[in-house]
Amino acid sequence: MPSSTDYPHLSLLFVMMVLMIVLPSFEAFTGVVGHRRSVLRVLGDGDGSMDYALDLNSSTFDSVLKDSPTSFAIVEFFAHWCPACRNYKPHYEKVARLFNGPNAIHPGMILMSRVDCAMKNEDTLPWNASDPVQIARAIYDTEEATAQTFDILTDNKWITQETRAPLIMFLQLLAAHHPSKRCRKGTAEILVNFDDLWPLNTSNSSQGTSIMQTGDVTKVFPICGKEVPRGYWIFCRGSRNETRGYSCGLWILLHALSVRVGDGEAQQAFIATCDFIHNFFKCEECRRHFHEMCSSAPSPFRTARSYVLWLWSSHNKVNERLMAVEQEWRTGDSRYPKMLWPPPQICASCSTSTIKPKTGNTKLNWNEDEVYNFLKQHYSISSLSPPSNDETGKSSIKGVSVSDDAASSTHAVTVPVSAALAIALASCAFGALACFWRTQQKNRKQKN
Template sequence: METTSSGVIPAPFSAGYRSILQSIGGDGAVKSDYVVELNAADFDAVLEETPATYAIVEFFANWCPACRNYKPHYEKVAKLFNGADAVHPGIILMTRVDCAVQVNTNLCDKFSVGHYPMLLWGPHSKFVSGSWDPEKNTSEIRSINDARTADQLLNWINKQINSSYSLDDEKYEHEHLHANASDLGQIARAIYDVEEATFTAFDIILEHKMIKSENRASLIKFFQLLVVHHPSRRCRKGTAEILVDFDDFAAKKETAVVGEQGAFRNFKICGKDVPRGNWMFCRGSKNETRGFSCGLWVLLHSLSVRVDDGESHLAFTTICDFIRSFFICEECRQHFSEMCSSVSNPFKKSRDFILWLWNTHNKVNERLMKEEASAGTADPKFPKIIWPPSQLCPSCYLRKTIKNDRILNSKINWDYDEVYKFLIGYYGERLETLHKEESILPEDEDEELIVVVPIEAAALAIAIVSCLFGAVACYWRRRQKFLKHKYYLHSLKSI
């Protein structure tokens, strides 16, 4: 199980997204400009299909001298986010609309365009069939002020999404640890890759028809772990929905005809916006490197730092069973299983589990350093390293030996207390979604919801919290299907 050589080629951008990068209404040739030109005819369609989380729309007039002077600044920022060679793809779609063209008059009026150039920011979906009134603050669309230069605009963006992008960023190099090892903020972007990896893992299970009677319990327990501790609320919600109907889901999957199988594969475990078809924090310099395996490792680390002491060994066995049953790289699975089997005593503290997973990951990287060097398959931009490097956590090292710019794990004298603090902060506090967490149930919801999930006593801690999320899932299901009776999850003993 590698961090930079997954064997899984990330899906390319969808055909719809590629069309965004091409001349709208033209001959299909890629534009020299990075900003996407929109008009009233394609405005909603383009903004609806973009995989980007946010959009910026510049309303301008072709006769406006200030607009012509601003264009190079706007293009300079757009180069970071738009186009096939974007440094930070899939985050912001930067567009413009010419209000001097008559066909766009009504569109510009809907967004209260009163001066040129005018920039609006918001989630891409809010622009679709949307409008904006500067006198009302009910919309998630916001006006961008004080962005007269490229630097000012990028600084404004960085403040909105808690990023640290620079106009000097170059493709891939900005993510290369050795080039930017001190930027702890980069991990915040990994939430998208954790969502992508969660979907990919689920998609692989369905694609290879891996749900069998002998491993269903392992999958259910892993889903329960995700429901409680996944760092993305969307993935927690999607996994809870699967658990509610798991028996029906699995039964139909085993007997599904071809058309039904396609319907199952379209189930969005992390919401309708996932998969996005690209990686951010885990993007390698080649399609065959990093990606899924990196995202899966980040997911496992993020789970480990979120479990309590009473859950630590259950979480350990759940992850080990999941990898044994569902990770399709045979050699990686065997290596990971051997390291799981080497644990003789149950973990009583979450700290012990967190450090075991960290040490296991480093052992994998140390092994792959040698194998990739011999085979010449290493990613030149992202060579394997022992984690964390001293640039990120100097206090983690009491003494280290470096050979050929690689830290040898066996030669490091670690300060395990400092490593533990670093892992908690890095994969816990810093790995957080850029979307606001909202309450799942309305505040006035007081209806009694009961879900019975009898599990072995050792699983009691996770079962209690899992029941809560299961109850929430039942609430969603009841509302969606307009049913008036309660739903219960089956006991693992009956599987």
């Protein structure tokens, strides 16, 4: 059993917090008393079942903190074997949930993170394997990918007479099955106002016909709400700015949608996805390859299972092709190498490998029942928890009404930033104090 003496540099850092907090002003602490009750109510909700704080390590520490769009960061340095740290974890998680979680009251203000100083084998799981803890954070990436898609469509005036139908079909899929509630709601608002925004043109013109200025559409109708994260790519963050990001977020969104459709919708979801990529994905080569796979698909899909598995296997075909290309041209992100997915580390029952006698190459034999069960679980609601952070908006643009009637009221209790920040600070200080006290007690005992 490791003890604190095995890690002399950690003996005093048992649960000591190194806080990187920049307080904007003393105002941060005011209002705590007034809002204490509501804060405590929120904290009391936590069931401690999910990690909200972001795990950093020696490789990601600098880049994540440097690139983080948040103004503040709190970093907890701890050791996973330390009992006091383990006891402290649920308290830290409750605070992290205010800022980082899918139901964050103040998303994008503070990054709550931690470093396990005693972790030595951080590279045992390949980075693109995406274990269940990592995938839970992808909810933000599905939101960001959705918002970015809509920006691209409106900025490029790609919504034309020809592309109206495929777009409406894809928006219907998003409105019903997007893993994020605020995206479902934002998409529904766009659908309700679609004919006002992009009227059906009876003339021969096929140009984008929105009655609004390009930028106004996304301002008045933010598809995932006004507070959708930008530039985060929490799960899909590459080790360089130009890798991963949007296309990774889009894949996650497509898989998350696929596991949410029922048997009767499978064929429609397939058509909506294929037509959407064909008309709106900016990467020409990707569009072409995906279109080929759509054209040769064994459709019509009569079950959701067959559609989920087709999308998974199509993604693996892209992975397989890119594995070779990225190796040859070194264009990929070496930290996130492409692989046939899911690897045995995250789903041992999904595949078995055999060696081909002639070539000596390894061949993976997939167990599709196991893969399907794994995908359902991996991309399910419990893995990608949808934020309940709702958005309402009112249009002042003539001719377009944005009703807030449909806006479902948020069940999240509003906690002011100042109160949440003060709680975070108090909580961390308490942890450090408890540690100091324990060390003192220990020293006293040893002396006696």
